[in-house]
Amino acid sequence: MLGRLCSKIACARDAVATLTYDYGDQMAAVGPLGRVGDPHAHDLCAIHVERLSVPRGWLVVRHETLRA
Structure with missing residues (x-):
């Protein structure tokens, strides 16, 4: 296996983010x-x-990569 899988239970897709x-x-x-x-x-x-x-009141910070 080259990549890592999604951490969600029963998900077999490749992980793309942490x-x-x-x-x-x-x-x-x-x-x-x-x-x-x-x-x-x-x-x-x-x-x-x-x-x-996320729970109400929490902040989500998303790091977006630049696309060429």
């Missing part, structure tokens, strides 16, 4: 797929990145 949480600041950050797997982060496929929801 999600991390900062509970103290009530923030979720979504960025490009990390170079290595991190046990404190969640790798997500494109569908689950789009469907991401």
